[in-house]
Amino acid sequence: MKVILPFFLVIAIVFFIYGGIKFYDAHIILGIIIPYVCFAVAIVGFVARVIKWAISPVPFNITTVCGQQKSLPFIRHSFIESPASRTGVFIRMLFETLFFRSLSRNDRAELYGNERRLIYGRDRYLWLASILFHWSLLIIVLRHLRFFLEPVPHWILFLQDLDSLFQSHLTPFYISNVLISMGILYLFFRRFKKRNYYISLPSDYFILFLIGGIIISGILLRHIYRADLYSVKVFLYGLIYLNPVPFGGFGVMFYIHFCLICILLAYLPYSKLMHMAGVFLSPTRNIRNDSRARRHINPWNYPVKVHSYEEWEKEFKDALKEAGIPQEGGNG
Amino acid sequence: MIKILISLILFLMVVFLPVGYNVYTGKTAYIPVLQPPEQRGECVENVMFMRKKHSLLLEKWRDAYVRDGIKRYVSINGIYKISLTGTCLECHSNKTQFCDRCHDYLGVKPRCWSCHNIPEKVAKK
Ligand code: HEM
Numbered sequence: 001m002k003v004i005l006p007f008f009l010v011i012a013i014v015f016f017i018y019g020g021i022k023f024y025d026a027h028i029i030l031g032i033i034i035p036y037v038c039f040a041v042a043i044v045g046f047v048a049r050v051i052k053w054a055i056s057p058v059p060f061n062i063t064t065v066c067g068q069q070k071s072l073p074f075i076r077h078s079f080i081e082s083p084a085s086r087t088g089v090f091i092r093m094l095f096e097t098l099f100f101r102s103l104s105r106n107d108r109a110e111l112y113g114n115e116r117r118l119i120y121g122r123d124r125y126l127w128l129a130s131i132l133f134h135w136s137l138l139i140i141v142l143r144h145l146r147f148f149l150e151p152v153p154h155w156i157l158f159l160q161d162l163d164s165l166f167q168s169h170l171t172p173f174y175i176s177n178v179l180i181s182m183g184i185l186y187l188f189f190r191r192f193k194k195r196n197y198y199i200s201l202p203s204d205y206f207i208l209f210l211i212g213g214i215i216i217s218g219i220l221l222r223h224i225y226r227a228d229l230y231s232v233k234v235f236l237y238g239l240i241y242l243n244p245v246p247f248g249g250f251g252v253m254f255y256i257h258f259c260l261i262c263i264l265l266a267y268l269p270y271s272k273l274m275h276m277a278g279v280f281l282s283p284t285r286n287i288r289n290d291s292r293a294r295r296h297i298n299p300w301n302y303p304v305k306v307h308s309y310e311e312w313e314k315e316f317k318d319a320l321k322e323a324g325i326p327q328e329g330g331n332g
Numbered sequence: 333m334i335k336i337l338i339s340l341i342l343f344l345m346v347v348f349l350p351v352g353y354n355v356y357t358g359k360t361a362y363i364p365v366l367q368p369p370e371q372r373g374e375c376v377e378n379v380m381f382m383r384k385k386h387s388l389l390l391e392k393w394r395d396a397y398v399r400d401g402i403k404r405y406v407s408i409n410g411i412y413k414i415s416l417t418g419t420c421l422e423c424h425s426n427k428t429q430f431c432d433r434c435h436d437y438l439g440v441k442p443r444c445w446s447c448h449n450i451p452e453k454v455a456k457k
C-alpha cells in the first residue's frame with residue numbers, strides 16, 4: 001500500500017500533464033504558471049527551512065565521533081574522526097559531503113547460522129549506490145546548464161565529451177544516465193528488504209518515483225521522443241528573463257520532464273531532500289569535539305540564583321562559631 | 333547564525349548564477365538566427381523532423397552508405413544523394429550561420445569535419 005499509493009500519485013501527475021497538453025493545450029498553466037509558482041515555493045521554502053534551523057539552539061555538544069578525542073599530548077588523537085579544530089571539522093565535512101564517508105562505514109546486523117548468532121558485517125552497497133546516484137545527478141545537472149548559459153562554457157562541452165565517452169550513436173548515450181539508473185534502482189529495491197520495509201514511508205517512495213520519473217522522461221527525451229532543443233533553450237530564456245512565451249512545439253515528453261522537475265523543486269524544502277542543506281547544519285557533524293577544553297554554553301542557560309557554601313558560612317558565621325564547628329574560612 | 337546566513341546567501345547566489353552569467357555576457361535575449369539556404373528546394377524531410385532528428389538521419393545515411401552501399405535516400409520530398417558534404421552542405425552552404433550557429437547555441441560539437449570535407453565556398457562564408 002505504501003508503495004502503490006505514491007506510485008499512482010506520480011502516475012496521476014504524469015497523466016495530468018499529458019492530458020493537460022494533449023486535450024486542453026494548457027501551455028500557459030504548465031509552461032509558465034507552474035514553473036514560476038514552484039520555483040518561488042522552492043526558494044521561499046528553502047530559505048525558511050534553513051533559517052528555522054539556524055535559529056534552533058544547540059543545547060549540548062552532541063558531535064558524534066568515532067576516533068580518539070584530543071586530550072593529553074602523548075595520546076595520538078584522530079584529527080578527522082574526532083576533530084578538535086575548525087580545520088578538522090572542515091575536512092570531515094568535506095569528506096562527508098563529497099564522499100559520504102560515514103555512510104561507507106555502514107554496518108549490517110544479521111542472525112547467523114543455526115544457533116542464530118548475532119553478527120555484524122560491512123555493507124558498502126548502500127554507499128556505492130548513493131555515490132553513483134549523487135555524482136551522476138551532479139554531472140547531469142551541470143550538463144543541463146547548457147540550456148541556461150550562453151555562450152556554453154567549455155567545461156560543459158568537456159563534461160559532455162567525457163560523459164559520452166562511448167560514442168555509441170550520433171546522439172551518444174551518457175554514462176551518467178546508466179550509473180544514476182543503477183543507483184536509484186538499488187535505493188529503491190533496498191527498501192523491500194524486510195528490515196527496511198517497515199521503516200519506509202510513502203514519502204520515501206514518492207521521492208524515488210518522482211526522481212525515477214524525471215530520469216526516465218529525460219532519457220526518453222534524449223533518445224526516443226526527442227525535444228526540439230533549440231526551442232527549449234529559447235523557452236527557458238523566456239522564463240528566466242521574465243518574458244515567458246507559451247510554446248507548444250516540444251511535445252508532451254518535454255512537459256512531463258519539465259513539470260515533474262517543477263514539482264520536485266516545490267516539494268524539496270518540505271521533504272527529506274533537504275538533507276542537502278541539513279548535512280551542513282547537523283550538530284552531530286559540524287561541532288568540534290573539544291568539550292573538555294572549551295565549555296559549550298547552552299543558549300537556554302539563564303543566570304541561576306545560587307547560594308554558595310562560602311556565602312552560607314558567612315551567613316551563619318556566629319552560630320557556627322558558637323557551636324564550635326570548624327569553618328573553611330578559619331574560625332577567626 | 334551569521335555563518336549560516338552567509339552560506340545561505342552564497343547558495344542563493346550560486347542558484348542564480350546562470351541568470352547573472354547571461355547578463356554578464358550580454359546574451360539574455362539572444363536567439364540565433366538560422367540562415368535558410370539560398371538554393372530553392374525542400375529539406376530532406378520536413379523541417380520539424382530535421383530539427384529534432386537530423387543526427388539520426390545522418391547516422392542512418394552513414395550506415396546505409398558505408399555498410400550497405402546504398403547511394404540514394406528516398407523521402408516524401410524527393411530522392412537525395414547520400415552524402416554529408418555533397419547533399420547537406422550543397423543546400424546549406426552557409427554552414428557557419430546555420431549548422432554551427434545552432435550547434436554552438438546548444439553546446440553540440442559534431443566530430444565529422446576532421447574527415448569530411450567542407451567545400452571551399454562553404455568554408456569561406
Ligand atoms: C550536499 C549534497 C548532498 C549530500 C551530502 C547527500 C547525501 C546523501 C546521503 C549520505 C544519502 C544516503 C542516506 C541513507 O539512505 O543512508 C542520500 C540519499 C539520497 N539523496 Fe542525497 N545528498 C545530497 C544532495 C541531494 C540532492 C540535491 C538530491 C536530489 C534532488 C538528493 C537525493 C537523494 C535521494 C533520492 C536519496 C535516497 C533516499 C532513499 O534511499 O530513499 N540528495 N543523500
Ligand code: HEM
Pocket residue numbers: 137140141143144147174177211214215217218219221222223227229232236257258261
Ligand atoms: C528546468 C530544468 C530542466 C530542463 C529544462 C530539462 C530538460 C531536458 C532536456 C531538453 C533533455 C534532453 C537532452 C538531450 O536531448 O540531449 C533532458 C534530459 C535529461 N534530463 Fe533534464 N531538464 C531539467 C532538469 C533536470 C533535472 C533536475 C534532472 C535530474 C534529476 C534531469 C534529468 C535528466 C536526464 C537523466 C536526462 C537524460 C539525458 C541527459 O542526461 O542529458 N533533468 N532534460
